[in-house]
Amino acid sequence: MFDFLRVLLRQGRRTLAFPGGAVELPERFRGLPVLDVNDCGAPQPLPSLLPSATSDGRPAIDVGACLFTPEEAACTAAGRVAYSRDYRLASSTRDGLIATSGEIERAQSLDAAARRLFGRSLRLRSVVAGSCGGCEAELVALGNVVFDLGRFGVQFVASPRHADGIVITGAFSRNMQGALAATYEATPPPRIVIAVGACAIAGGPFHGSSEVGHEALTGVPIDLYVPGCPPHPLTMLDGLLRLLGRLPAERTAQHV
Amino acid sequence: MNRLRDPGLRNRHAVALHALPDLPVDGFRNIVLDAVNAGWRLISFFGMPEAAVDTRLIAVLADDANGQLGAAMTVVEEAYPALTPDCPQAHAFEREIAEQCAVRPSGHPWLKPLRRHAPDHRPRHSSAQVLDPETYPFFRVEGEEVHEVAVGPVHAGIIEPGHFRFQAHGEEVLFLEIMLGYQHRGVETLLETVDPARAVLVAESIAGDTVIGHAGAHCGAIEALARSRKSPRAQSIRGIALELERLANHIGDLGAIAGDIAFQPAAAFFGRMRGECLNLLLTLSGNRYGRGLVRPGGVNFDLPPGMADEMAGRLHRLLDEIQPVARMMFSNGAVQARLEGVGAITREQCLESGFVGPVARSCEITRDVRHDHPYGIFRFVHIPVALAWGGDVHARAQVRWLEVQRSLEFVTEQLTALPRGELRVSCGALRPAELVVALQEGWRGEIVHAVVTDDSGAIRRHKVTDPSFHNWTALALALPGNQISDFPLCNKSFNLSYAGHDL
Numbered sequence: 089m090f091d092f093l094r095v096l097l098r099q100g101r102r103t104l105a106f107p108g109g110a111v112e113l114p115e116r117f118r119g120l121p122v123l124d125v126n127d128c129g130a131p132q133p134l135p136s137l138l139p140s141a142t143s144d145g146r147p148a149i150d151v152g153a154c155l156f157t158p159e160e161a162a163c164t165a166a167g168r169v170a171y172s173r174d175y176r177l178a179s180s181t182r183d184g185l186i187a188t189s190g191e192i193e194r195a196q197s198l199d200a201a202a203r204r205l206f207g208r209s210l211r212l213r214s215v216v217a218g219s220c221g222g223c224e225a226e227l228v229a230l231g232n233v234v235f236d237l238g239r240f241g242v243q244f245v246a247s248p249r250h251a252d253g254i255v256i257t258g259a260f261s262r263n264m265q266g267a268l269a270a271t272y273e274a275t276p277p278p279r280i281v282i283a284v285g286a287c288a289i290a291g292g293p294f295h296g297s298s299e300v301g302h303e304a305l306t307g308v309p310i311d312l313y314v315p316g317c318p319p320h321p322l323t324m325l326d327g328l329l330r331l332l333g334r335l336p337a338e339r340t341a342q343h344v
Numbered sequence: 345m346n347r348l349r350d351p352g353l354r355n356r357h358a359v360a361l362h363a364l365p366d367l368p369v370d371g372f373r374n375i376v377l378d379a380v381n382a383g384w385r386l387i388s389f390f391g392m393p394e395a396a397v398d399t400r401l402i403a404v405l406a407d408d409a410n411g412q413l414g415a416a417m418t419v420v421e422e423a424y425p426a427l428t429p430d431c432p433q434a435h436a437f438e439r440e441i442a443e444q445c446a447v448r449p450s451g452h453p454w455l456k457p458l459r460r461h462a463p464d465h466r467p468r469h470s471s472a473q474v475l476d477p478e479t480y481p482f483f484r485v486e487g488e489e490v491h492e493v494a495v496g497p498v499h500a501g502i503i504e505p506g507h508f509r510f511q512a513h514g515e516e517v518l519f520l521e522i523m524l525g526y527q528h529r530g531v532e533t534l535l536e537t538v539d540p541a542r543a544v545l546v547a548e549s550i551a552g553d554t555v556i557g558h559a560g561a562h563c564g565a566i567e568a569l570a571r572s573r574k575s576p577r578a579q580s581i582r583g584i585a586l587e588l589e590r591l592a593n594h595i596g597d598l599g600a601i602a603g604d605i606a607f608q609p610a611a612a613f614f615g616r617m618r619g620e621c622l623n624l625l626l627t628l629s630g631n632r633y634g635r636g637l638v639r640p641g642g643v644n645f646d647l648p649p650g651m652a653d654e655m656a657g658r659l660h661r662l663l664d665e666i667q668p669v670a671r672m673m674f675s676n677g678a679v680q681a682r683l684e685g686v687g688a689i690t691r692e693q694c695l696e697s698g699f700v701g702p703v704a705r706s707c708e709i710t711r712d713v714r715h716d717h718p719y720g721i722f723r724f725v726h727i728p729v730a731l732a733w734g735g736d737v738h739a740r741a742q743v744r745w746l747e748v749q750r751s752l753e754f755v756t757e758q759l760t761a762l763p764r765g766e767l768r769v770s771c772g773a774l775r776p777a778e779l780v781v782a783l784q785e786g787w788r789g790e791i792v793h794a795v796v797t798d799d800s801g802a803i804r805r806h807k808v809t810d811p812s813f814h815n816w817t818a819l820a821l822a823l824p825g826n827q828i829s830d831f832p833l834c835n836k837s838f839n840l841s842y843a844g845h846d847l
Binding site: 156216 | 460461497498500501502503504505525526527528529530531533534538541542545546548549550551552553555609612613615616618619622623626627628629630631632633635636644645665668669671672841842843
């Protein structure tokens with residue numbers, strides 16, 4: 089008994105103050121990619137992240153398709169791509185992730201009715217549809233004592249029947265089509281859908297493979313997109329809290 | 345055995361394809377079966393298209409005691425006599441060949457789909473299909489009091505998809521059949537077709553918790569084919585990253601095992617400490633899983649003295665914090681009662697089926713690529729092989745704890761004296777018509793990347809074998825005789841990769 093108390097004292101309280109306090113991520117952390125349109129010399133080909141033209145012809149980066157590799161930070165025909173240390177990457181729309189000069193449209197909260205239902209109690213069902221396992225590992229980390237998702241009233245549950253929404257990771261493999269559709273159908277409305285990771289958003293490292301991209305939820309609206317490969321737990325947490333309208337006022341301003 | 349040894353195939357040492365024994369099917373079977381009977385281990389066995397209608401089969405064997413590899417080849421058309429009846433180590437490989445190449449291993453005792461997809465490595469002009477991905481005949485036990493329990497693919501927690509079909513009598517499991525393939529993303533085809541800059545990203549993503557393991561094996565194969573020699577500094581940084589990955593996963597597993605027996609304090613503490621290891625990888629590479637670090641020719645990031653000191657300090661604190669937690673857990677009588685004797689496999693089962701990693705080492709089998717086929721930094725620094733006996737959940741937990749301590753020691757030591765050298769050397773064109781086999785001791789066990797180039801030096805075949813490919817069978821063998829409610833505990837004690845298996 090006393091051994092246990094000694095251990096408990098030594099381990100201490102490790103829960104982050106987030107969303108209070110400052111977030112300090114290491115120097116090499118690759119957060120939001122930013123495009124600087126000034127000429128930087130000869131362009132180099134990028135493996136997957138290509139600044140793409142937006143509809144009005146301005147160069148942009150698709151943060152949803154970004155794999156956050158060092159190689160994607162390079163000189164391109166549209167300018168230099170560099171990573172900031174901004175971990176706040178989640179958006180409410182797919183288009184919101186197409187960033188011109190480093191500005192994505194950060195996630196907005198659900199409407200008032202949904203916030204009344206889910207704002208203080210959100211039960212989520214995880215469905216993995218052709219992933220590498222990385223995003224799930226970070227979703228699991230959200231439940232540890234450091235990030236402590238439970239203190240926000242958010243919890244993962246063991247059945248879609250108990251859930252308010254599903255969290256999808258993975259690139260939509262062929263063999264998971266049926267199970268993904270069935271899980272969504274089994275989740276009683278009102279329900280939300282959250283896509284976590286580059287694979288769920290745009291195929292990730294597997295884009296182009298014939299075995300992925302098998303959409304099981306055509307026409308189903310997605311309420312939150314969380315980019316990353318995998319997204320840092322703080323990126324996931326920031327996205328969830330924005331969705332629920334739980335981020336303190338001074339942090340919800342678009343570019344803060 | 346000389347015909348196997350002569351070409352001089354070794355871990356990350358490429359040889360000309362034509363130097364390998366190329367035999368008619370009977371000769372091929374004999375050379376492989378004789379080797380296995382003499383103690384060699386079948387570490388890879390795969391097919392690749394040859395001309396319009398044929399399939400070339402390549403079997404790679406390991407003589408662990410002597411640190412040597414060997415390979416033999418044959419060419420078949422639609423079928424060949426299966427090796428599995430005489431060599432159980434081949435059972436999953438032959439199901440894979442049937443599925444990928446549409447070649448029938450006649451006489452295979454249990455020919456069923458493996459990943460449930462259409463053939464993707466079939467000869468150009470073949471339309472054969474040996475297995476139907478939609479038909480999976482589960483083994484059933486008949487009897488009035490026998491019931492069948494199906495679990496998955498979507499599981500209770502946040503975990504990858506897989507299907508488990510139990511035949512149970514009351515609480516007791518009579519049989520467990522595991523059907524996978526839900527995570528199949530077409531990894532091998534991608535590795536064989538995308539440009540090298542993208543291929544390493546695919547390799548990093550084979551199993552997201554084994555980024556360094558798979559990227560290291562992939563790069564090791566490419567570097568061997570390009571005759572590119574990494575600097576000692578790059579080798580050391582890769583070793584540090586590999587061991588940090590091992591630490592993060594083993595500590596996480598100890599926490600998960602504690603969680604499944606409701607020993608919450610250890611579950612909470614180990615869970616946090618796993619994060620400390622991920623944060624060390626984040627400091628080094630900018631990503632908690634080490635993505636972006638390992639590249640052909642070396643590494644992308646340096647470990648300067650200031651960073652090394654800081655990381656060493658954090659590791660020292662980690663060791664200080666983790667020892668009392670492990671002591672608290674392993675000395676607890678209730679924990680022992682819950683872990684001992686549960687989910688046991690035997691040493692004989694490990695040897696017969698070819699299990700690898702901590703699973704094998706928990707049955708006192710000294711099998712560790714860092715020890716048997718040393719590469720990179722492991723040629724100079726020897727980490728003692730961690731063994732336990734009993735083959736049960738307790739033994740697998742003990743092996744992990746031993747490896748945590750040894751990896752902590754290794755990383756701390758490396759951080760105090762990083763060798764000099766370039767971070768990354770150039771990795772040029774690949775030699776044509778060669779075979780290379782790159783082994784890596786990932787944290788789950790032996791990872792194999794076998795790569796064959798064609799006459800122009802392009803990649804002809806990139807065969808990936810994750811340790812889970814072998815070890816899923818261990819879980820199926822461990823359950824019978826146990827309570828079905830112990831399944832989550834047993835599952836976590838093996839902690840196999842669905843994605844690593846499914847590719």
